Amino acid sequence: MGDMMCPSTATATAWTWTTTTPRISLLHYVLLGLASATTMTTEPQPEQEWAAVERRGAHLVTADRPFIIHGFNTYWFMSFAADEATRPRVTAAIAEAAGAGLNVCRTWAFNDGGYRALQTAPFCYDEEVFQALDFVVSEARRHKMRLILALCNNWGDYGGKAQYVSWGKEAGVDLTSDDDFFSDPTLKSYYKAFVEAVLTRINTITNVAYKDDPTILAWELINEPRCPSDPSGDTLQAWIEETASHVKSVDPLHLVEIGVEGYYGPSTPDLLPVNPDDYSGHVGTDFIRNHQALGIDLASVHIYSDTWLPDSIEENHLQFVNTWMRQHIDDAANLLGMPIVIGEFGLSLKDGKFDCEFRETFMQTVYNNFLSSWERRMLGGGCLLWQLFPEGAEHMDGGYAVIFANSPSTFSLLANHSRKLEC
DSSP: OOOEEOOSSOOSSOOOOOOOOOOOOOOOOOOTGGGGGOSSOOSOOOOOOOOOEEEETTEEEETTEEOEEEEEEOTTHHHHHTSTTTHHHHHHHHHHHHHTTOOEEEEEOOOBSSTTOSEEETTEEEHHHHHHHHHHHHHHHHTTOEEEEEOOBSSSTTSHHHHHHHHHHHTTOOOOSGGGGGTOHHHHHHHHHHHHHHHTOBOTTTOOBGGGOTTEEEEESOBSOOOTTOTTSHHHHHHHHHHHHHHHHHOSSSEEEOOOOOOOOTTOGGGGGGSSSSGGGGSSOOHHHHTTSTTOOBEEEEEOHHHHSSOOOHHHHHHHHHHHHHHHHHHIIIIIOSOEEEEEEOOOOTTSSSOHHHHHHHHHHHHHHHHHHHHTTSOOEEEEEEOEEOTTOGGGOSSOOEEGGGOHHHHHHHHHHHHHTOO
């Protein structure tokens, strides 16, 4: 691994490190047969004024023009960028997405402990991996691709809250559950220090601090948080309020979203039947209450009917998508007054329950619901597909990956949606 950046004292606010600019050759990729399928180019545009995306009520704007998210997820960009052998696939994926008219990528800006960790221990960060994240941000900027950067994971992949708890136990903190991540002062200090290190990072390629870079559309506090040990929602709500305030104190420029799946909770008992099952209303999240926290700008929702619903009857899945989206869109517009971000939606082909044709029908249903609300000027925001892979990354696919070279019809679907969103 590369040089470690650790403070001389274990504080969350005072540390220094040095950086050096790595030698990185920027590779140009052209979509082979697919490039002719659309008039949009995959080549990056010349550098020009690059205004931040702002929230105005329930809508997003940039340079006084409406901005609609037409995005995708590729969570492993930083890890691939940390290895010279796989770094070109980062450029390839961003270029291919830009070629389909996609304009936002959601990816992980964390890797806690383990292989190629960004955060190797509390207050300690690997400089080579940070430079890999620099590369991701600079490549996104070069292709005019905005980023939503997630700062932690509820799940064990890439460390997440379980790793924070493990670090706390190693330091002698008395912890009983992974949910202590949301309440223990020591663990919160680890998280806040990491957040500050990322937000104040000066990109070694662009020389722009992350907190000042308009390439970044939003920070996500944590991917899919749940705190089932406190189904009342009080513990997670307090954490959201505290951490959102912390992010805004360090970076008042960028938007902030939570990263929740969108389950309704105790504050809206009449909406609990909208959830996919009874358990969803008792995992410590609360869609309406969570998004009323100061500092939260975007209402985050995920859609995974393929794992949430017990059957594989296609019509049931489409009906669930319609009900789930329409309720959340209505609540985001009328109760919260903020844009909605479908941060993840996808359908797995892994177990054979569904085929590619139905996945495209599922995707079109998601897009149609958002498009209908946008055309009526109810609210802005947008949707991000889970997930887009370039060729050569198939081994990372858990069933959800869209690879354009293998799915020209999906490429066309995404490109067509992009044209419908042109402002």
